[in-house]
Amino acid sequence: MLHRMNxxxxxxxxxxxxxxxxxxxxxxxxxxxxxxxxxxxxxxxLEKWESGYGDDITASLVKIGGLIRTLPAIxxxxxxxxxxxxxxxxxxxxxxxxxxxxxxxxxxxxxxxxAAKKSDLQFRIAxxxxxxxxxxxxxxxEEQLPLMKGFEVTVLLIQKEFxxxxxxxxxxxxxxxxxxxxxxxxxIDEYTLATITVFSKRYSDAVHSFIFSKNVNEVRLPxxxxxxxxxxxxxxxxEQIRQxxxxxxSVNTQLASLSDEWYPELSVLEKVLLDKNKEIEAFGxxxxxxxxxxxxxxxxxxxxxxxxxALEGKFGDRVVVTELSLSREDYNQAPTFYENSRLVKPFEFxxxxxxxxxxxxxxxxxxxxxxxxxxxxxxxxxxxxGLVILGFALFMKRRFSDxxxxxxxxxxxxxxxxxxxxxxxLYGEFFGDLGEMMGWIHPVHLMGITWNRMEAMLPMLIxxxxxGVVHVFLGLxxxxxxxxxxxxxxxxxxxxxMIFAISGLILILGAAAGxxxxxxxxxGFGALIMGVPLIIYGAGPMGLLEIMGTVGNILSxxxxxxxxxxxVILAVVANTLGDALGILLLGVVVAMLLxxxxxxxxxxxxxxxxxxLHVVECFSKFYEGGxxxxxxxxxxxxxx
Amino acid sequence: MVEMxxxxxxxxxxxVCAISxxxxxxxxxxxxxxxxxxxxxxxxxxxxxxxxxETMVILGFVIAAMILIL
Numbered sequence: 037m038l039h040r041m042n043x044x045x046x047x048x049x050x051x052x053x054x055x056x057x058x059x060x061x062x063x064x065x066x067x068x069x070x071x072x073x074x075x076x077x078x079x080x081x082l083e084k085w086e087s088g089y090g091d092d093i094t095a096s097l098v099k100i101g102g103l104i105r106t107l108p109a110i111x112x113x114x115x116x117x118x119x120x121x122x123x124x125x126x127x128x129x130x131x132x133x134x135x136x137x138x139x140x141x142x143x144x145x146x147x148x149x150x151a152a153k154k155s156d157l158q159f160r161i162a163x164x165x166x167x168x169x170x171x172x173x174x175x176x177x178e179e180q181l182p183l184m185k186g187f188e189v190t191v192l193l194i195q196k197e198f199x200x201x202x203x204x205x206x207x208x209x210x211x212x213x214x215x216x217x218x219x220x221x222x223x224i225d226e227y228t229l230a231t232i233t234v235f236s237k238r239y240s241d242a243v244h245s246f247i248f249s250k251n252v253n254e255v256r257l258p259x260x261x262x263x264x265x266x267x268x269x270x271x272x273x274x275e276q277i278r279q280x281x282x283x284x285x286s287v288n289t290q291l292a293s294l295s296d297e298w299y300p301e302l303s304v305l306e307k308v309l310l311d312k313n314k315e316i317e318a319f320g321x322x323x324x325x326x327x328x329x330x331x332x333x334x335x336x337x338x339x340x341x342x343x344x345x346a347l348e349g350k351f352g353d354r355v356v357v358t359e360l361s362l363s364r365e366d367y368n369q370a371p372t373f374y375e376n377s378r379l380v381k382p383f384e385f386x387x388x389x390x391x392x393x394x395x396x397x398x399x400x401x402x403x404x405x406x407x408x409x410x411x412x413x414x415x416x417x418x419x420x421x422g423l424v425i426l427g428f429a430l431f432m433k434r435r436f437s438d439x440x441x442x443x444x445x446x447x448x449x450x451x452x453x454x455x456x457x458x459x460x461x462l463y464g465e466f467f468g469d470l471g472e473m474m475g476w477i478h479p480v481h482l483m484g485i486t487w488n489r490m491e492a493m494l495p496m497l498i499x500x501x502x503x504g505v506v507h508v509f510l511g512l513x514x515x516x517x518x519x520x521x522x523x524x525x526x527x528x529x530x531x532x533x534m535i536f537a538i539s540g541l542i543l544i545l546g547a548a549a550g551x552x553x554x555x556x557x558x559x560g561f562g563a564l565i566m567g568v569p570l571i572i573y574g575a576g577p578m579g580l581l582e583i584m585g586t587v588g589n590i591l592s593x594x595x596x597x598x599x600x601x602x603x604v605i606l607a608v609v610a611n612t613l614g615d616a617l618g619i620l621l622l623g624v625v626v627a628m629l630l631x632x633x634x635x636x637x638x639x640x641x642x643x644x645x646x647x648x649l650h651v652v653e654c655f656s657k658f659y660e661g662g663x664x665x666x667x668x669x670x671x672x673x674x675x676x
Numbered sequence: 677m678v679e680m681x682x683x684x685x686x687x688x689x690x691x692v693c694a695i696s697x698x699x700x701x702x703x704x705x706x707x708x709x710x711x712x713x714x715x716x717x718x719x720x721x722x723x724x725x726x727x728x729x730e731t732m733v734i735l736g737f738v739i740a741a742m743i744l745i746l
Contacts (some may be wrong), residue, residue, distance in 0.1 A: 389720030493741055588731075595734040648727045 038399045039336045039375040041666075043362045045071070046331040046347065048355035053329040056347070056355060057322070060331060061315060063346040064670025065339035067371045071323040071332040089129050090316050096136040097309045103140065104302050106147045108292055112300040120304040125311070125671075132312070136305060143298060150287050150294075157284045161277060166193070168273045169224045170255055174232050175266045188240050191255040192231040192247065193224070201250065202231055208246055213239045230255075311671055318669050332360075336373050336666065364523070370395035373666035380405040382447035386647055391661035396521050398514045400650070400659055407507060407654075408448070408646050413455025414503070415600040415642040417489070418607065419477070420467035422456035424635050425449055449639065462487050467631055468607025489604050496597040504593025505542065507649070508586060509535055511657030518658050530574025531657065536567030537583050538590070589653040595645050603642075606634045686740040693736025700729035 044066070048056045060066050124132065170191050194201060202221055209217045217235035224230045235243055247254055261269045323330045335343050340359075347355045360366075372392045374384050376399075383404040393399050416422070429449035436442045464472055464479030464487070471477035479488040485495045512531045519527035543560030546552035571579045607630075614627030708722035 389724060494745055497738060497741070591735060591738075592731045594738045595730070598734045598737045601737075644723065644727050645730070648724055648730075651724050652728060 037375055037402065038393065038395060039338065039373040041067075041334045041367075041370040041373060041395060042337055042340050043069075043360040043366065043370070044333065044335055044340070044343070045358045045360055046355060047328055047358070048347075048351060050324050050327055050329045052351065052354065053322075053324070056329065056331070056351070057315075057319075059346055059350050060343075061669060061671060063343050064668050065335050065343045066331070066669050067334040067666050068318055068321040068669050069332045069334065069369075070321045071330045089312075092129070092133050093309055093313050093316060096133060097306065097313065099140045099144070100136060100302055100306050100309060103143055103147055104299075104306060106151045106291070107295040107299055107302070108288075109303075110292075110295050110299050112303065116300060117304050120301055121308060124301075124304060124308045129312075132308070136309070139298070139301065139305065143294065147291070147294065150291055154284065154287045154291070157280050157287065161280045161284070164273050164277045164280065166224065166228075167255070167258075167261070168270060168277070170230050171266050171269055171273070173222045173224070173230050175270075186237055187234050188237050188243075190233050190235075190243070190247070192233065193253040193255055194221075194229045194231055196223075196227055196229055199229055201252065202229070205231070205233075205247070205250070205252070209233065209235065209243065212242045212246060315669075315671075333669070334370050334666070336375075364396070368394055368396050368522075371666040372399075372663040374399065374401065376401055376405075379451065382444045382451065383408060385441065385444035385448065386650075389647065390651060390655065390659070392663040392665050393659065393661055394663040397518055397660060397663070398658065400514075400655055403510065403514070403654065404650055405451075407650065409452045409455045411503075411596060411646040411649060412452040412642050413457075413459045414500075414596050415645070416452075416456045416603060416638045417459035417463045417600055418465040418467065418604070418638075419457050419460035419471065420465075420631075421607075421635050421638055422453045422460055425456060425639060426453035428635075428639075429453065448643075452643075463489050463604075465489070465604060465607070468604060468611050470607075470611050473611065489600060490608070493597070493601065496600070497594060500593050500596035501590060503596060504590040504649075504653070505538070507593065507654050508538075508590050508657060511654035511659075513658075515658030518660075526574045528574070529570045530579060533567040533570025533572075533574060533579075534582065534586055534657075536563045537571060538567075538586055540564030540567060541583075541587065586657075589656070592653055593649060595649070599642055599645055603634060603638055606637075607631065610634065682743055686743040689743060690733070690736045690740040693733045693739075697729045697733040700732070701726060704729065 046056065046060070046066075124135065127135065170193075174189065174191065192205070199221075202219075206219050209219065213235045216239075217233060219231060219233050221229050221231045233243070244254070261272065264272070321331070321333075344357045347357055372395060374381075374387075376384065380402050383401050386404055386408070387393075387401050413422075416425075426449075429446040433443055433446040433450070460466065461477070462480050462482070464477050466472075466477050469490075472479070479486050481487070485492055489496055512535050515531040516528050519525070519531060540560045540563030543552065543556045543563065545560075547554050547557035547560060568580065571582070575582065610627045610630030613630065614623035617623040617626060704722075704726050708726055711722055712719050
């Protein structure tokens, strides 16, 4: 359900503006609206409040952000962070900016130098490693080099994704050198190839000019390596890598020591500045006249008294809180604030897949909370699978208790496991037909049907489609409620007409097929005749095409049977295969693997199809969405 | 002969629908992957869109089952 929202206008003396903002910010209940937009200029000449602090805060954020990105992150005790936060947050603007400047002044040049040095060293080490790998590749040629007087050896580095260019180079070298060259390619690392070319010095200029024109990296060894034997060069490179690594360690140690000293304050400073920035952004929503300041917004009804008391407690009758008498159109702009029971709350997670409902719309999350587990249970329907899903969800919820989204998802799985076990009992399924084979459980015989899914395909199909009729009709019914709330007679007529038309079609088909008494044939035609004009009135003649769309929506619920059938067949295959293997241990392992696969599929596929049935088949009949979530003007909680 | 015809009919009903669904899902999947790469917030919508063509194969399965049972 959506919580009732109240539109309020807060008026106070202009000289106490900052204090009023502080109280509203700390009460943290007001979802701000732009008061200068909402009150017409004919009523009152309101000016937008401009905060002069924005530029300072943005500049400080950039500086602090730069320092944080340079220093290695360290974990800080939450209590310590909280203490620094409270200290910094309550500084006035001037002191806060001064503190930022002090920190920046102390750290900026040191961290900049260290970061530049670190970057140089990283580049140097990478180059040395590359030289080393290249030299190791061409080392076998060393003995031949004296014989190759008058020849030049060039090493080219080519990224693997452009290795086609090697063939191009080879073709061109044939032309340039009259085929007097050698070309060998070897892998240096997973991304780079080294291509070594040996050619007559006569063609040197032409070859280098061609290589340059193709934008290929040519390895030019540093002067200190030139003319030395490769073994000596390798020793030199090793020594230089060792030196550079030692220097890098020293730089890292210095950065770590700076981080130990400053990182907690820097990270908290960034949070405080972000918070202040958010507060300043909100200033654009406030308005003022010569002597008063005004604030407008939405407060959930349950917080209204607290908001009023906070303002009255601080300012007495100098600040007035007025509840606004708003039109239906105004209420349609109110933010959405869910207030659902503990059982429905986890299903708000799925509502993130669609746009939030508008304030005056029916909140679909209770529909999801009722039908999602029902559909899931109807599809999976296995006592064993239900128990495994329950255990898995409990474990995951406990193991990853800090991940909100996972907790919501696991709560949904816990709720879904209950109908799964119930339907498993009805179908007589415990890990497929294992329970029945062992004589532990049998399908229930109810309403003249033995609820064995493998055999009762047709009854299951009829039940699935019947569930579809109920679900789609519920959607249409909610659509009528929404239309009445929005005073849209045409929409209400269209939805009602659709209910009549579909009911008529069901009666006609049922009676014609002999499944219903023949007398209902006339009632069916009556309902269809009543429905058609209503649809034409509500949606025009083209609206009649929607009847086929709705029939398609209802038939789509056949998936409740089809997916369930696929699940049970895979479970039976697991048991049959396990049994057929003849070796007990091997059979158990194979069956367990297949059941595990089936359970993973059972958690994923029925969830997806259940959501789809809601979003596409049911919600399309009533749900428009496009609302905005309640986002009160308040300080962000410092997270652990 | 009739039995064979029934079996072939059921096979055609499910296989044509399955191929059609696979083709539609491959197109949606490719477009969806691109969409998610550009805007990860649309992941939920893309997953739902990906599931939409499955109606075809499910109805094909139902028709095949009805051909075999009825």
